[in-house]
Amino acid sequence: MTETAALENKKEKPGKPELKMEFLHGELDKSITKYMGRQKRNGKMGVIVKCLALGLSAIVTILLGLNFGGPPDIVGSIALIISACTGVVSGISAFFDFNELSLKYKDTADKLELLKIELSYLDLDGKAPDSGKTDFIKEKYIDILKETHSFFQSVRADDSDNTGKDTA
Numbered sequence: 001m002t003e004t005a006a007l008e009n010k011k012e013k014p015g016k017p018e019l020k021m022e023f024l025h026g027e028l029d030k031s032i033t034k035y036m037g038r039q040k041r042n043g044k045m046g047v048i049v050k051c052l053a054l055g056l057s058a059i060v061t062i063l064l065g066l067n068f069g070g071p072p073d074i075v076g077s078i079a080l081i082i083s084a085c086t087g088v089v090s091g092i093s094a095f096f097d098f099n100e101l102s103l104k105y106k107d108t109a110d111k112l113e114l115l116k117i118e119l120s121y122l123d124l125d126g127k128a129p130d131s132g133k134t135d136f137i138k139e140k141y142i143d144i145l146k147e148t149h150s151f152f153q154s155v156r157a158d159d160s161d162n163t164g165k166d167t168a
Helices: 003-010 017-065 072-096 098-123 131-155
Strands: none
Touching: 017 072, 017 098, 017 131, 072 098, 098 131
């Protein structure tokens, strides 16, 4: 069962507001940690893949531009192999879109932090929080998770329709 499905199942069951608050605090903490980790991982991978593609491209240019005095077939073959590797690395970069995902995960973690502040603010009274307010925060939490998941799916969607027409 996914994180979102588990939260939606909680909607049906009435409970004590204190338990709802405790549950939401725990879920928000887990999600913030998860999305910050994903943001860092995708950011690092984006930098690594781009640097690798740039480095390989530079090596191909150098190999083709320099005259080593050796057999040109060998140098050309090496340049061709490295050029193919550059294409693979560029394809990986385009498919995984690490930078876009990193930005989205950062945005999600920031939104969850704001939601946590709202939830903590409800705790300041010292009284039992209004169940409607905690349910509203839970719904906002679910919406943020759904939006992030939809973004992830759209980034990884197959863009094989290159006709230029909007198919949606």
